[in-house]
Amino acid sequence: MTAQTRADLAEVAGVAPIRDAATAGFVFNHTMLRVRDPHASLDFYTRVLGFSLARKVDFEQAKFSLYFLVLAELDDMPDGDEARREWLARQRGVLELTHNHGTEAQVGPVYHDGNSEPRGFGHICVSVPDVRAACARMEAMGVPFQKTLSQGSMRSIAFIKDPDGYWIELIQPTPLAD
Amino acid sequence: MTAQTRADLAEVAGVAPIRDAATAGFVFNHTMLRVRDPHASLDFYTRVLGFSLARKVDFEQAKFSLYFLVLAELDDMPDGDEARREWLARQRGVLELTHNHGTEAQVGPVYHDGNSEPRGFGHICVSVPDVRAACARMEAMGVPFQKTLSQGSMRSIAFIKDPDGYWIELIQPTPLAD
Numbered sequence: 001m002t003a004q005t006r007a008d009l010a011e012v013a014g015v016a017p018i019r020d021a022a023t024a025g026f027v028f029n030h031t032m033l034r035v036r037d038p039h040a041s042l043d044f045y046t047r048v049l050g051f052s053l054a055r056k057v058d059f060e061q062a063k064f065s066l067y068f069l070v071l072a073e074l075d076d077m078p079d080g081d082e083a084r085r086e087w088l089a090r091q092r093g094v095l096e097l098t099h100n101h102g103t104e105a106q107v108g109p110v111y112h113d114g115n116s117e118p119r120g121f122g123h124i125c126v127s128v129p130d131v132r133a134a135c136a137r138m139e140a141m142g143v144p145f146q147k148t149l150s151q152g153s154m155r156s157i158a159f160i161k162d163p164d165g166y167w168i169e170l171i172q173p174t175p176l177a178d
Numbered sequence: 179m180t181a182q183t184r185a186d187l188a189e190v191a192g193v194a195p196i197r198d199a200a201t202a203g204f205v206f207n208h209t210m211l212r213v214r215d216p217h218a219s220l221d222f223y224t225r226v227l228g229f230s231l232a233r234k235v236d237f238e239q240a241k242f243s244l245y246f247l248v249l250a251e252l253d254d255m256p257d258g259d260e261a262r263r264e265w266l267a268r269q270r271g272v273l274e275l276t277h278n279h280g281t282e283a284q285v286g287p288v289y290h291d292g293n294s295e296p297r298g299f300g301h302i303c304v305s306v307p308d309v310r311a312a313c314a315r316m317e318a319m320g321v322p323f324q325k326t327l328s329q330g331s332m333r334s335i336a337f338i339k340d341p342d343g344y345w346i347e348l349i350q351p352t353p354l355a356d
Contacts, residue, residue, distance in 0.1 A: 003234040004259050006252075012245075014220030015231050022315050023228025025307040028249040028271040029349065031209040032300035042192030050201025053193050056181040067190075071206040072270075074184075081182050089305045089351035092250075092271030093206040098300060112296035120290040120344070121299030122210035122276060127267045129203040137200050166298070171207065173267035 030068070030094035031124060033166055034111050037104035038067055040163040041097055045069050048143055049126055049168075051095065055084050063101040070094055071126070095124070113165045123159065123167035131158065131172040208246070208272035209302060211344055212289050215282040216245055218341040219275050223247050226321055227304055227346075229273065233262050241279040246272055249304070273302070291343045301337065301345035309336065309350040 003009045010017070035041040045051040051069040054077060058065045068088055078084050088094060103110045114121035128134040135149055135158050146159035146167050158170045181187045188195070213219040223229040229247040232255060236243045246266055256262050266272060281288045292299035306312040313327055313336050324337035324345050336348045 002236045002259065003231075006255065006257050006262075009231045009234060012220060012231055012234055014217040014224070016221065016224035019228050019230065020225065022311075026228045026249055026312075027305040028229070028273060028302065029305040030303045030347075032303070032347075034297055034300055039192040042190060043194065046192070046194035047198065050197050050204045051206070052197065053181075053187045053190055056187060056190055058180045071204055077184065079184050081180065084184075086351045089349055092269075094303075095206060096300075096303070112292070112298040114290070114292065114299055118290035118296070119212055120342070121292055122212055122274075124206065125208045125210070125272075125274070127205040127207040133200075134204075164298070169208075169210075171267055173264045 027090060027092055029089060029091065030096045032096040032098055033124075033164070035097045035099055035103075035162075035164050036106065036110040037163065038065065038097065038099040039104070042067065042069075044163050045095065045097075048138060048141060054088050054094070055081070065099045065101070067097040067099065068094055069097065109165060111164050111166075113161075113167060115167060123169050125169035125171060127171050127173060129172060131156065131170050131176065134170055134172075205268060205270055207267060207269065208274045210274040210276055211302075211342070213275045213277055213281075213340075213342050214284065214288040215341065216243065216275065216277040217282070219277075220245065220247075222341050223273065223275075226316060226319060232266055232272070233259070243277045243279070245275040245277065247275065248272055287343060289342050289344075291339075291345060293345060301347050303347035303349060305349050305351060307350060309334065309348050309354065312348055312350075 003012065042053060051071045052074050053067060054070045055068040070091060078087050138160055144161045146161050149155055149158045156176050159167045160170065162168060181190065220231060229249045230252050231245060232248045233246040248269060256265050316338055322339045324339050327333055327336045334354050337345045340346060
């Protein structure tokens with residue numbers, strides 16, 4: 001049954017009665033997705049969704065690079081790499097993109113979006129102030145949609161697809177006007 | 179080449195030169211993972227990692243339930259379901275767990291962690307003030323590790339596994355003392 005109140009949430013099976021003091025200061029920092037072509041992914045996440053690249057780390061011998069993106073104002077982000085590493089590790093909602101060198105030269109999809117078998121990861125979600133305006137802008141930009149606002153029974157959410165085909169849900173906090 | 183400064187980051191191929199004003203107010207809100215058994219997953223995320231259940235929504239006809247978890251103080255979280263929905267949609271770093279009813283009765287793994295073929299999603303990450311203390315506590319709790327601090331070449335990070343086998347990286351912002 002949908003939990004109607006905070007008291008209902010505390011009664012859900014499995015939920016710990018109190019938060020262990022040993023978890024104080026824990027932060028849900030990031031989600032990592034592998035991407036075929038960082039040029040295409042960085043263009044998509046920065047230009048279409050407004051993310052900023054906050055860190056780039058290359059592992060030349062192991063032949064991969066990591067790109068850390070945040071969707072936030074960067075006024076307090078430090079300049080040097082080590083200071084940015086620490087700053088970034090304290091943030092919530094970081095997106096880490098992993099590029100295994102060479103995949104960008106492969107033809108066709110390299111990675112699995114998790115929404116066909118074998119399933120697992122489903123999507124990431126970006127909340128926007130006005131989901132209709134956001135969808136209209138992205139349609140005009142040629143962004144592919146998995147589900148537009150008018151498709152299906154859930155008319156207040158949409159799903160777009162990133163360059164690897166990962167699904168990105170778009171929602172708005174307030175109810176949509178009729 | 180690893181970006182040493184903020185100026186270096188702006189030069190990375192694909193990065194948009196300026197943030198489009200149309201993306202103002204966009205928030206990287208959540209990451210969704212499918213889980214076999216919500217009882218086991220809620221126990222793990224609340225007891226081991228300190229997450230709080232912030233919303234539970236059931237879709238009886240479509241036979242699935244959604245669980246939204248946050249790793250934050252909940253002092254300002256509203257009581258009613260609709261007010262919580264709006265509050266939650268403005269947060270960064272929410273974890274959404276999807277339970278397709280009936281999977282909890284299946285034997286063995288139901289979902290794919292993304293780290294064997296076909297690969298895609300890699301992991302989520304929780305940042306902690308003291309990664310050695312956090313790992314010692316989790317080892318004592320019997321949490322399975324994909325990689326302990328002492329395994330491999332990266333001695334400052336560990337990976338634990340959630341009840342579905344999804345990888346959770348553990349990091350600490352500050353350098354580890356020798």
